[in-house]
Amino acid sequence: MPCPYLWNTYRMMLRYITRRLLQSLLVILGVTLLTFLTLHLAGDPTYLYVSERASQEEIEATRKKLGFDQPLPVQYVNFLSGLARGDLGMSIRSRKPALDLVLERLPATLELTIFAMIISTTIAIPIGIISATKRGTGLDGGIMLLAMFGQSIPSFWLGIMLLLSVGLQLKLLPISGHVAVLDPMLKGDISTGLTNLPDALRYLIMPGVTIGLFSLSRNARLVRSSMLEVLSQDYVTTARSKGLSERVVIMKHAFRNALIPVVTMLGLEFGFLLSGVVVTETVFSWPGVGRLVTNAITQRDIPVVQASVVLFSFLFITLNLLVDLIYAQLDPRIRLE
16 A cells, blocks of 8 residues: 555656756746847947957957857857856956856855855744744834844945944954855865864854845744744644643744745745845955956956856756755645645
8 A cells, every 4th residue: 555655656746846847947048048138138249359449350250250140049059058068158358268257256155145044044043933932022023123124224235334333443353355165175175164264254244244134034024924823723722732831832843834934935045145145245345256247247248247147047946946846845735736
């Protein structure tokens, strides 16, 4: 009897994964198409690659060399072919592969994103639980008021205020700079990364708080609403009637069942935080992808912008897919949808 049940469960899960993979593929194609078209929005992109004094012969030679003389569908197929090989063109300014420039900056951006996510998660979950268990009290109102302010503060304004107060006036933390942790680890030098960690935290605190405050506030409200929904269920009332302590009822029965929407949101949160580093990295002169994109936009270095958008899109889509799969494991009913 268990064998047919396990086989049916496996088939449902396989169908679910296949459907999600196909949906992700369609999204990736859409993103690459939009990214490709941005290069042609301002007209013939050939003029981005030649000097203002270039002759007509030089312009024509460059257009043919880069393939801009071909029809757009052919150019898009060539773009996808280059993407499959990891080739997204050369940077107009540095004359280096655009994707390599983005990958060089990616570890610094990941460090900042991971740190901000740790801050938002470790604080949001406990205060969300406390707010739910103290519903209607002054403590609950105060937490939700602070959460509302946290979601209302623009990140660029908060970053500047932290720079002026904590960095320049109090001189407690450095206002710019970066100590690498993830980059040496990815290259196999784990000891150097761990040695750099204490110094790196001093540089991470202000930009990490700047990025993570909005996420912290939103996640605290999400945990509170999820907990309130679960606390009203009959099985929580039954657990209390059995004489279990409030701590056991909250953590073992209520929080575990309230975790599904929280886990889903936290999985997507990483992608949201990645997209929020552009402004913050510029404010704190953080040597990540966000600052690279800002400079590339001002310099009209379209291949670098394209490479950044494609890479961030791939990361976000991959995270979304992983969250869907984890969600299906946490709630088997999802597999039947």
